[in-house]
Amino acid sequence: MSPGVSTRPRRDPELSAEPVRARRAALVRPVVADAVGGLRRNGLMVAAAITTIAIALTVAGAGWLTSANVAHVAAILEGQVEVVGFLRRDLGAAQQQRLRGSVEGLSGVRSAEIVTRAEALRRLQRTFRSMASINELLPSNPLPDSIEVRVADAREVKAVAEALRRLPGVDEVAYGGTVVERLVAFTRAVRLGGVAVAGLLAAAALLIIVNTIRLTIAARRQEIEIMTLVGATRGFVRGPFVVEGVLQGGTAALIASVLLATGYIVLARQAATALPFLPLLSPAEVLPTTLVVVWVLGLTVGIAGSEIGLRRHLQS
Amino acid sequence: MIHFDSVGKRYATGVEALQGVNVRIEPGEFVFLVGPTGSGKTTFLRLIQRIEQPTTGRVMVDGIDVGALPPAQVPYLRRRLGAVFQDFKLLPDRTVAENVAFALRVTGVDDLEVAPRVAWALDTVGLAGRAGDLPGRLSGGEQQRVGIARAIVTRPRVVLADEPTGNLDPEAAWEIMHLLAKINLRGTTMVVTTHNATLVDVLRRRVVELCAGRVVRDESRGLYQTA
Numbered sequence: 001m002s003p004g005v006s007t008r009p010r011r012d013p014e015l016s017a018e019p020v021r022a023r024r025a026a027l028v029r030p031v032v033a034d035a036v037g038g039l040r041r042n043g044l045m046v047a048a049a050i051t052t053i054a055i056a057l058t059v060a061g062a063g064w065l066t067s068a069n070v071a072h073v074a075a076i077l078e079g080q081v082e083v084v085g086f087l088r089r090d091l092g093a094a095q096q097q098r099l100r101g102s103v104e105g106l107s108g109v110r111s112a113e114i115v116t117r118a119e120a121l122r123r124l125q126r127t128f129r130s131m132a133s134i135n136e137l138l139p140s141n142p143l144p145d146s147i148e149v150r151v152a153d154a155r156e157v158k159a160v161a162e163a164l165r166r167l168p169g170v171d172e173v174a175y176g177g178t179v180v181e182r183l184v185a186f187t188r189a190v191r192l193g194g195v196a197v198a199g200l201l202a203a204a205a206l207l208i209i210v211n212t213i214r215l216t217i218a219a220r221r222q223e224i225e226i227m228t229l230v231g232a233t234r235g236f237v238r239g240p241f242v243v244e245g246v247l248q249g250g251t252a253a254l255i256a257s258v259l260l261a262t263g264y265i266v267l268a269r270q271a272a273t274a275l276p277f278l279p280l281l282s283p284a285e286v287l288p289t290t291l292v293v294v295w296v297l298g299l300t301v302g303i304a305g306s307e308i309g310l311r312r313h314l315q316s
Numbered sequence: 317m318i319h320f321d322s323v324g325k326r327y328a329t330g331v332e333a334l335q336g337v338n339v340r341i342e343p344g345e346f347v348f349l350v351g352p353t354g355s356g357k358t359t360f361l362r363l364i365q366r367i368e369q370p371t372t373g374r375v376m377v378d379g380i381d382v383g384a385l386p387p388a389q390v391p392y393l394r395r396r397l398g399a400v401f402q403d404f405k406l407l408p409d410r411t412v413a414e415n416v417a418f419a420l421r422v423t424g425v426d427d428l429e430v431a432p433r434v435a436w437a438l439d440t441v442g443l444a445g446r447a448g449d450l451p452g453r454l455s456g457g458e459q460q461r462v463g464i465a466r467a468i469v470t471r472p473r474v475v476l477a478d479e480p481t482g483n484l485d486p487e488a489a490w491e492i493m494h495l496l497a498k499i500n501l502r503g504t505t506m507v508v509t510t511h512n513a514t515l516v517d518v519l520r521r522r523v524v525e526l527c528a529g530r531v532v533r534d535e536s537r538g539l540y541q542t543a
Contacts, residue, residue: 222407223407225405226407226418226419227418227422228391228394229367229399229405230395230422230423231392231393231397231422231423231470232391232422232423233388234388234391236391236422236423236424237422
């Protein structure tokens with residue numbers, strides 16, 4: 001008997017107890033078997049394609065991780081922005097609390113806290129150890145009471161400062177002025193830049209993957225040509241190639257996931273000890289979404305690449 | 317069976333490949349399509365397979381207007397037509413049996429039927445003993461016989477052969493033509509384009525001659541050239 005042809009007897013779907021399931025299985029099995037056969041026959045080409053796709057996905061994933069961390073650091077920096085209002089000396093404690101109430105009612109304010117002059121002095125002494133004995137040098141505490149206001153969004157800091165300045169009982173307002181404005185402009189640019197870089201890398205990955213799959217399909221144009229000439233339907237021609245695309249995209253996504261996960265875990269651990277001031281996102285916080293992105297990108301592009309690659313060969 | 321009714325085909329490049337062609341081929345006929353290169357022979361076959369569509373007129377196969385067929389129906393038309401090519405079009409990385417089985421598998425024939433039908437087709441072309449070989453190990457004539465086995469394994473009512481002996485030495489060419497004649501005797505309609513005058517003259521079958529896209533001769537037991 002011819003060795004190339006399967007002669008294994010199989011149960012006739014018509015006679016099966018579950019004809020519908022058997023029929024479906026009979027339809028699915030050859031498509032998957034054809035896809036696996038196709039991958040095996042074109043081993044070198046497929047290995048090259050999977051490597052290329054894995055690299056592209058890893059780069060795109062790294063872009064995503066960088067962008068997420070940049071946004072995280074920017075958010076932390078912005079969260080530290082605050083407006084300080086120095087209060088008039090004649091303001092009593094009850095008036096101060098009323099003022100705090102109205103400050104908290106201002107739009108853009110997250111929280112407000114009264115800092116007494118005694119507390120302010122203690123902080124000053126804590127910050128500058130050399131001034132520990134300043135009490136003894138001064139006849140009285142020269143610092144005023146103040147109100148520290150944290151804003152909901154760093155971009156609103158100027159507006160909050162203006163509103164605070166207009167409130168009765170507030171003498172003077174400090175918020176870092178241009179420094180904060182520059183910080184806001186910087187973090188906004190970094191955020192946009194991060195998104196743009198991640199987007200560009202994803203687009204590049206997409207192009208590379210589609211092109212790679214197109215090449216593997218072009219290498220098999222004769223097979224496709226014969227298929228269409230002997231009367232294979234479009235669906236039949238497409239099926240194994242799309243499954244192949246999914247298998248290629250999936251394998252590459254798996255490789256990229258392993259590289260990204262191990263790489264990020266090692267990096268985060270090293271950064272925690274070597275650069276403690278750099279607050280990176282923990283792997284648990286950022287890896288799940290990153291891997292979802294990598295898998296969605298890998299599978300989608302696997303299917304899209306096959307469809308685009310096949311289109312020109314299926315025209316006649 | 318096949319009816320060309322005032323068929324014209326003009327390509328996008330402006331080339332008039334066929335003009336006013338009227339040919340009727342009855343079931344079971346063996347027809348040689350002859351004529352110089354560029355006379356429209358290949359276009360004639362491609363119109364039957366619906367690889368091309370006529371610009372004017374109608375091509376009917378089994379009563380179906382092939383040009384008007386919706387694209388989704390084209391595969392089912394092609395399953396009724398076996399095709400043999402000058403360059404064999406075999407898949408080099410698959411065995412002889414797999415190449416023949418390919419035509420059945422991609423048309424969704426049940427696995428149970430594949431092996432006996434492949435065995436029958438290979439037996440018909442005299443290659444039962446080479447089923448496990450790769451095409452690269454076969455001679456040109458043997459490779460073309462695999463191509464013919466693939467064309468007949470679906471049991472088509474028509475076989476279209478485009479220069480099937482074009483790449484073969486005279487002896488192999490004669491074997492191939494003899495094989496096509498044998499298949500024709502079983503009732504399969506055969507349309508064969510060729511430049512091989514000897515074969516046409518020895519077999520003495522119907523000859524349709526094309527020249528510059530027009531039918532210039534149609535003889536029932538013709539020669540390659542008019543005497």
